[in-house]
Amino acid sequence: MRIATLFTQQNAVKTLLARQNDVQTTQTQIATGRQNLNPADDPVAAARELDLTRTLSATEQFQDNITQARARLQIEESALSGTENLIFRAKELTIQAANDPLSSADRIAIKQEVDQLLDELASLANTRGPNGEFIFSGEFSDQPAFALDAETGRYEYQGGINRRLVAIGSERQVADNDLGYNVFSAIPSDAPDANEDGQRSLLNTLTTLSQALGGTFDNPPASITGTRMLRFGADYSVNNTSFTVTSDIGTATVTLNSDFNDLDSMVQEINDQLINNGSIPLFGLVSVDSGIRARANGNQLEFVSITPGADSSVRIDAGGGSFLTDAGFNDGESDTGVDVNQAAIQGGGDLSFGIDYSANPTQFSLSGDTGPVDIRLNGNFTNNLDGPGGLIDAINGQIPPDSNLQARAVNGKVEFISLTTGTESRVRIDPISGSFLNDAGFTNGQTGSPLHTQTNAALTDLDNALSRILEVRTSVGARLRSLDNQENFNADFILDTQVSLSATRDVDLTEAITRLNAQNVALQAAQQTFTRVQNLSLFNFL
């Protein structure tokens, strides 16, 4: 075989370059720490690296999300714990206040503490999160959850309707807050000023309690509240709507035909019509005050009668258009007011069919704001509870007018009321002989006063609120636990992913350095042989 001198030389140079290239590649691998310098080196590994990097980045973001969610939930947890302690103290105070032998000065002292508690509760309900956001305000996190309504003197919920979810895993979301509405507002209640759904907010419970302790017993008027969010008004400029509201005074049909940007402008327009376009059918009056007012209750619309107490009623009926749906009222929804400023005690027994005391007379004493009155019953009142000469008549006949007491039948039950109103209003029943208390379902020494009504309602409500707070705390605790679990899971996952990523991406340094040495040796050998071989020439010997 012939060997061409030029070709040998070129070939030797090419081989040298190839060896240098090997060394260079390995050197770059070691310097960058990467096994594959370009996707072409191992396309599948390249895609895997991109995938793993993305997973890693997303999971690290989840860890950030968890940190933030935990910060918020921990703040919520401490706010709830504060609320719980506050409720305990409020209960103690309520029980103290319910004790009869309390002087008015004592009551005022208690009231002052209740007021403090109310302020404290308002600030707890308006707790801010790590970024200054109000944690109980839902999506209106830049506004306090509860604000004092100047008109009613009560706190209204004005936060959002939606809990915020945070992604803590690829398929896992956790709420990092709770709505003030659910935590503080929608508490089941039997109180006279509970709304038509039987709910009263914890803040209102304390407000009412404080007012009662201060001797103010406002008879709550009838009111109905829409369930829908009307905070930002509604647009009726295209499709008009109308509805009819009826109160104990009159009625009015309201027509809305413009675009309202907020609830206040809507309330103003409705009130204009309620005040000026009402009618009182009985008297044939038109264009007068219907006796109803619309009010903005944070996010919702309320209709309130201007009459206080038990005589008050309000009712809404659908007209044309979508108003009732938009505002969240049912057609025909109604409410009546309650009197709370008069002491009353009611028996638990049903005496609808009367009772016979002719054989075994009975005697008991009633006391109001004046001294006790003894009542003796010894007739046959069978089938005559409140008819002429009936049981009620017999009792009322024995009550002197100056004692300011009165008996009446309410749904077949006997009720004693004080005709005095306010703080002095009081009624108490004590047994003397016979079975009347037992028959009518009174307890010995049963006492009624407006304050009692309120303290009893407050105690029930505080218990309901306490169990609500407990529920929420449990839920927050469970969420905090799942954050911990997810965080651990994510951390393991990050570690595993990093291991996989390292195996996919990183160069094995031991192997690479060994390889570099071998390649260096090969390069040196090639260089040395090159000079040796190139020196061989017959011309050297000529």
Added chain:
Amino acid sequence: MSGSILGIGISGLKAFQRQLDTTSHNIANVNTEGFSRQTVTLSERDPILTGGGFQGQGVDATNIKRSYDQFLATQVRSSLTTFHASDQFQQLASQVDAILGNPNTNLSASLDNFFNAIDDVANDPTSLPARTAMLSEAEAMTDRFGQISDRLDQLRNQINQQLEGSVKDVNDLAQNLAELNVRIFTEQSRARTGVEANDLLDQRDRLLNQLSELVNVQTIPQANGMINVTLGNGQALVLDSQAMTFATQFSELTPNRLDVVQASTGGNISSVIQSGQINGLIAFRDQILDPAQQQLGQIAAGIAMEFNALQTSGFDLDGNSGQPLLRFSGDSEIPVIRAPGNTGGATVNVVFEDLNVNPDAAKNLDFSDFILENTDPVAGTFTLTRERDGQVINLVDDGTGLLVGAGANDVLPGVAITVDVSGGTMALNDQFAIRPTFLAAQKLTVAIQDPRQIAAATNIEVNPTTGQPILDGSGNPVRVNGPMPGDNRNALTMASLQNKFSLAGGSGTFQDIYNRLVVDIGSQTRTAINNATAQETLLTQAQQALSEVSGVNLDEEAANLIRFQQAYQAAAQTISIANSLFNDLLGAVR
């Protein structure tokens, strides 16, 4: 007698002189690329009949031949062609591979950052810094799309320049070959039959090799010594003394795409060039560059469609309906090129479909240009041809100018096409090139500047206790018509787009499609590198085989030098012997 010795000796001296000359020519050309080693053919002179039989008369140098093997030379040329095709392809593909795969320049990291920034907005949608960061990351992402796209565009320009240069080289080489043909013919016709102009032939082979690097050629030797050169399939390049001229020309319906054409007829011969560097350029453009740019555009368009759909159905920090987050810069969202040959004056507008109208639009996006052609102006029917594979979709005007699929299987590729006849009618066979994804990555920009405009909220009203949405009479969720600053539900949905199988018929997320692109380009590059390496080995083998025949070996030449010198000295000795013989004879008679 001595006259004969003298004559014979001189013939030897002359012949060996010629051999020594040729050897030194060989030595002188040891480093000349493409030089074929030459040897002197010696033959004995015709003898003279004497009484003692036929008396030899010495030697003649009858010819100088080059050591050459036609078969091996052809093999070298064909190896040169395939090697340069795969090497060119490999070099360019490696660049794209590096652009897409480099951890510092690839799209992945900016996608990750963008989605993480959305998560931060979801964590606290009221936070302006988080919103600003999200917009910045969106800008970083669109910038990254733009940068990658720009790099690909630079490669395209580089290819275009290289194509122009290579075609010019082909023309020059063809011209030189034609001229050499003429010279070889002239020179050889002056000589005896069988005597070849060795060094001119070497020159011609060198030109042929250079030509083979660019395009695949075939040679047809002619009896007169000339050589005809054709492109692989028979397209003539050099016919005797005539050289054809090629040129480059931009494609009508695909701007910035160069075709190789025949200068005289304008006929496109791009597809005829099946190997060589020019083919490497074209193949790279068609198999790597265009698909990469189209798929990048597909991802960009998909991201824009998904985010804009969520943005426009959501509400911003001030309670206003969201505006599109991303848009495509330039006059039109999707470039449409009207074919110059259209006889009608109608124009066509194309935009990406709204996902709120057609939820499958992003899935239907393709990575190809499309040709819209009118098939019946009266019925308003069209065909939409997908350029990457020629698949045809039948469309029909719905009466308003909007084109809809003619049948259930005729699904538009994520775009809405409207025909505008206000400027003229649509004529039969009027054509429009539609490029939905080609420039999408380059044109993608962030449309909003104000971080408050990020629509993180859905404003869907829910029952606060149950968390269930409130539905209107038609069963659609009711939306609150005002600012819900802490509502992060839309932001959560945006963040979850990271894992949504949005693209390619619902088969992959944005990242998946990008990964597929990286793997695809990576695999092709790897194959190309392997091919180039294999071709290089084959080329080296062919060159070695040829060099074994034609190459100069200095040792051999040195040995020859000694051999010819010795022969020369011997021949000179015979002259000296003849001289002494003559003197002997003179001395005898003195």
